[in-house]
Amino acid sequence: MRLTEVKTQRAFEAISSQITERIRRGDLRAGDRLPNERELAQAFAVSRHAVREALRSMESVGLLHLRKGATGGVFVSGGRPEAVAEAMRGMFYVGGISLAELTEARLEIETAVLRLVCGRLDEAGLALLEDNVAAAERATEAGDNGAKVTLNIRFHELLATLTGNTVLVVVMKALLDILREFAQRVGPVTEMDVIASRRRLLRHLRAGRQDSAVAELVRSLRAVHRHYLGALKGRGAAAPGMPGP
Amino acid sequence: MRLTEVKTQRAFEAISSQITERIRRGDLRAGDRLPNERELAQAFAVSRHAVREALRSMESVGLLHLRKGATGGVFVSGGRPEAVAEAMRGMFYVGGISLAELTEARLEIETAVLRLVCGRLDEAGLALLEDNVAAAERATEAGDNGAKVTLNIRFHELLATLTGNTVLVVVMKALLDILREFAQRVGPVTEMDVIASRRRLLRHLRAGRQDSAVAELVRSLRAVHRHYLGALKGRGAAAPGMPGP
Amino acid sequence: MRLTEVKTQRAFEAISSQITERIRRGDLRAGDRLPNERELAQAFAVSRHAVREALRSMESVGLLHLRKGATGGVFVSGGRPEAVAEAMRGMFYVGGISLAELTEARLEIETAVLRLVCGRLDEAGLALLEDNVAAAERATEAGDNGAKVTLNIRFHELLATLTGNTVLVVVMKALLDILREFAQRVGPVTEMDVIASRRRLLRHLRAGRQDSAVAELVRSLRAVHRHYLGALKGRGAAAPGMPGP
Amino acid sequence: MRLTEVKTQRAFEAISSQITERIRRGDLRAGDRLPNERELAQAFAVSRHAVREALRSMESVGLLHLRKGATGGVFVSGGRPEAVAEAMRGMFYVGGISLAELTEARLEIETAVLRLVCGRLDEAGLALLEDNVAAAERATEAGDNGAKVTLNIRFHELLATLTGNTVLVVVMKALLDILREFAQRVGPVTEMDVIASRRRLLRHLRAGRQDSAVAELVRSLRAVHRHYLGALKGRGAAAPGMPGP
DNA sequence: GTGGTCTAGACCACT
DNA sequence: GTGGTCTAGACCACT
Numbered sequence A, B, C, D: 001m002r003l004t005e006v007k008t009q010r011a012f013e014a015i016s017s018q019i020t021e022r023i024r025r026g027d028l029r030a031g032d033r034l035p036n037e038r039e040l041a042q043a044f045a046v047s048r049h050a051v052r053e054a055l056r057s058m059e060s061v062g063l064l065h066l067r068k069g070a071t072g073g074v075f076v077s078g079g080r081p082e083a084v085a086e087a088m089r090g091m092f093y094v095g096g097i098s099l100a101e102l103t104e105a106r107l108e109i110e111t112a113v114l115r116l117v118c119g120r121l122d123e124a125g126l127a128l129l130e131d132n133v134a135a136a137e138r139a140t141e142a143g144d145n146g147a148k149v150t151l152n153i154r155f156h157e158l159l160a161t162l163t164g165n166t167v168l169v170v171v172m173k174a175l176l177d178i179l180r181e182f183a184q185r186v187g188p189v190t191e192m193d194v195i196a197s198r199r200r201l202l203r204h205l206r207a208g209r210q211d212s213a214v215a216e217l218v219r220s221l222r223a224v225h226r227h228y229l230g231a232l233k234g235r236g237a238a239a240p241g242m243p244g245p
Numbered sequence E, F: 001g002t003g004g005t006c007t008a009g010a011c012c013a014c015t
Helices: A011-024 A037-044 A048-060 A081-094 A099-118 A123-141 A145-162 A166-186 A194-207 A210-234 B011-024 B037-044 B048-060 B081-094 B099-120 B123-142 B145-162 B166-186 B194-207 B210-234 C011-024 C037-044 C048-060 C081-094 C099-120 C123-141 C145-162 C166-186 C194-207 C210-234 D011-024 D037-044 D048-060 D081-094 D099-118 D123-141 D145-161 D166-186 D194-207 D210-234
Strands: A064-067 A073-076 B064-067 B073-076 C064-067 C073-076 D064-067 D073-076
Touching (some): A011 A048, A048 A064, A081 A166, A081 B011, A081 B081, A081 B166, A099 A145, A099 A166, A123 A145, A123 A194, A166 A210, A194 A210, B048 B064, B099 B145, B099 B210, B123 B145, B123 B194, B166 B210, B194 B210, C011 C048, C048 D048, C081 D166, C099 C145, C099 C210, C099 D099, C123 C145, C123 C194, C145 C166, C166 D099, C194 C210, D011 D037, D011 D048, D081 D166, D099 D145, D099 D166, D123 D145, D123 D194, D145 D166, D166 D210, D194 D210
Antiparallel strands (some): A064 A073, B064 B073, D064 D073
């Protein structure tokens, strides 16, 4: 007799996979409301507690959304891009992703992003980028490092957004999310003029010179990443783990 | 008057952010064991239940791992790449990511992957790829469609792995994870000979012809993606939501 | 591992601390009008109910004042000294403050008050005190015990007021507020002539004999307090808790 | 016909005064549990909202305590000394209490406190004070200003505690609570050696020289208060309102 | 011994 | 009125 390994599924897992499957099949769509906790507990013949653990874990991966109050309840989420970022962050904290890998991946993906953008950029998109650079310049002159970092990261997010591709946006945001902490602690890159580089990049974009634009971006990112890696090494420790506050 | 939105923090969120922060700072590292649930509840001055919800959500994003039994306990995870895939999948199910975006992003990222690989490929890597293609060929001849799909997807994962960059591996796996379901249901691409295309790709790689390799990959992926998109359209509905089982 | 107690903030607390902070910083001053409840609810992104609870608790500690009607609204209070008295009363009812502690503290603080007053008393102030004593004498002769008690307590408040120091006024009022209940129920002190003692006190004050004035006050207060404590003991029970109506 | 002004009592006030009255009479004592919200609403024939507002305001003045969970409910509080401090703070923020009044009142009350302590101080109490001064000295040497401020304030609280009189403790804490913010922002007093002054004070206490002890305390407090008042004036604005963060 | 599950009951929040 | 959040304490299942 062939016996298959028994895999005890925890109660909450059985619940969450059942709900997930219904979402996957399209029976449940974004915005749909599930029965309340008490009813779910009854339907699954488990305690409310087990239901809550299941809902909680589905909430944390962005499939559900729990809302309190009279109009509250359990809803199928409309997507939670931060869930991807959080999971990626976990990989960085404990999963053996090094800063070097992170920056390399970012360089490759952002290069691809920029190539896509070149073919789709219109006047409105260019204006957004130019506004960002102008604001970053003002922040730099005002010595407002916090605003400067935020605006610089925003520039890269903008590029991703201009591809019109949500997947690339989500992935880029996840990577930038982790790099943001470095940027804020490591302080400004001194060996190059970021604003001037951005200006050159925008000129290339406006003129449709894709290869020059990519080259400019690569040069700039390489400098920034060298800066991060140097700072990390300077601290000696902590290949895994981020610099403390 | 400037008033900011009130954000009440739930107990389990306060707990998980406190633990996450200690992981981020490097105080807790992969493999470390946390106090048990009862002790955590006492330390945080909350119920065990609140602790469990926090642990559960951290487990689902891949930061912790819970193990039952006498030698069990709560451990800092060594990374859970599937967490990224799950979160991405959530975005696809409910978050408005279309198949078109998914395939476009995949094309761009895999192209970048291939370029990286070209510069680093050694004999061992090439052998792995060739073995994969050989096995896929046998599966095709044997008419074993399941094995064929698995091996084809494995080919793309192999490419990512050969970059040596975990971030790219994780991202590619997340994308392939979603595409796998399509591949299995849509059936084999008929308008092209995948095995032949792979062979050409490997020849280019072996000869160091990066641009030709990329061109071959792009051509192949475009065909596959057209195939998926066509199948989806054929079904009429369900831009969001996957075809049922 | 160092873990700190989790403190979840309730919605109404988040609201009240945000408004309190703006008052503390001086952004909001006495008399200023806040947006109405509906607007506040919108600004904080909570229900009107949560806003009301926050406003209510701030009203009860004397930071806000809610006024009904067409010209009504939520206003920053100009101070509510009774709030201190109420909180102190709470400590007496349930917080383990004994009558003995209360009377001791009162003796010490009122002594300090009298010393301050000695240095600042002018003719107008003396006249106020003398008027009070005269009125108390008339009430005593008329056998109007209620008026007598009120006027006697008023005498002590007057002393505090004559320091010109609001803090001392508020603290003294808080203590007298609690003692008033005793005075009204315990009935008049019989072992001494309060009016005569007051007259001596005023003569010392007029003559600038600070130490004699203080001695007279102390003697008088001690007698009264003995009276209270004796009455309480007579009832047997209720160190905490007040004698019933 | 004599008509008395109509005073519409709001629903929540009627509720809270009814409960307060029962506490005052001793029917309800610290630790007692009240019926739950729904039952109270029914008993008072009002909405649960009105009940909640009443409970909330009684919680903020320290008469009740609300606890969540299975063993939760509405309980008569065992006293909340911070309620007095909060109310006093409100008076300072908006009620026209000036820093000058605050420091004067503190000087008077703490002087009275010290006099009381002189008559009751035992070896254990002296040891507590000496330990505090020693710790403050270490913090000063280590340049840890935060710890220094905390320890210095703690010294004054200790003095109050050593009177054994809860009223004085509560009042002193209320005053110190407001002064703490100044101490932290204004920075250390430079014109005098606080530690040396404390040492002299303790020597006087140990030797039973009450007047010298008081004189030393007064001198020290005057210097500190001058420091605060000078800093406030330096800022130009904000007699009401505290210096911003 | 530790995570997993369960129960009953209460506050918290929203409309 | 409805539903989410939290609590205390118990037993079960696994190693």
